[in-house]
Amino acid sequence: MSAVCSLPPLFNLISLYARCTARRRLSLALWTGAALLLAWLALAPVHGASRQKTLVIPASAGTTLPATITLTLGVEDVLVLHNQDTVALRFGPVLLAPGQHWRLPFEQVGVYPVAASAWPGGAVTVLVVEWPAPGWQRLVWRLGAFSDRLRAWPVLPRPQP
Numbered sequence: 001m002s003a004v005c006s007l008p009p010l011f012n013l014i015s016l017y018a019r020c021t022a023r024r025r026l027s028l029a030l031w032t033g034a035a036l037l038l039a040w041l042a043l044a045p046v047h048g049a050s051r052q053k054t055l056v057i058p059a060s061a062g063t064t065l066p067a068t069i070t071l072t073l074g075v076e077d078v079l080v081l082h083n084q085d086t087v088a089l090r091f092g093p094v095l096l097a098p099g100q101h102w103r104l105p106f107e108q109v110g111v112y113p114v115a116a117s118a119w120p121g122g123a124v125t126v127l128v129v130e131w132p133a134p135g136w137q138r139l140v141w142r143l144g145a146f147s148d149r150l151r152a153w154p155v156l157p158r159p160q161p
Contacts, residue, residue, distance in 0.1 A: 042139040052103070054080040057089060057096075057118050065119050070148075071106055072141070074131040079104045090117040 053076040055069065071077050080103050083089050083096040092114045094102055106112070112126040132141035 038139065041142050042136065043134050044138075051076060052078045052080045054082060056082045057085055059085045065124070067119070068125045068127055070127045070129060072129055072131060073106070073109055077106045077128065079106070079126065085118065090115065092116070 051074075053069070053071055055065075058064065069079060071079060080101060081091055081096060082101050083098055086098055088098065089096045091102065092104075096102055106126070106128045109128050109130050112128070114124050114126055115122060116124045129141075132138040
């Protein structure tokens with residue numbers, strides 16, 4: 001019976017469900033749910049709340065800034081810089097005063113090296129990638145965007161004893 005429960009034939013799912021133990025039903029339900037979630041992530045349309053990706057430059061940023069800024073054409077293709085530092089910063093040809101915002105729209109896929117005074121080494125790379133096609137490309141894009149958001153979460157300082 002265990003061999004029948006591990007590889008269900010598509011035409012006999014109802015009888016298979018009735019024959020399996022509760023533990024196997026749970027396992028089957030979890031695997032089915034995971035497969036449906038992956039299918040949705042790979043095929044669902046990409047929507048963004050805004051086409052802007054905001055990068056806040058904190059005071060004394062130094063090494064906390066990313067070496068590469070990735071934008072997706074049609075989803076997040078406008079880079080918004082917000083200078084929260086106490087000194088003016090240069091980003092390409094623009095001088096950002098403290099507290100100033102600056103929007104930079106991108107309309108073509110490519111790699112754009114930009115001179116930036118707040119970054120270590122004085123430069124940053126802006127990578128503009130294509131809209132992800134349905135399937136594996138969209139799944140990989142969504143998982144990458146999710147991991148980027150996880151990395152952007154603030155880390156809480158440990159309480160001092």
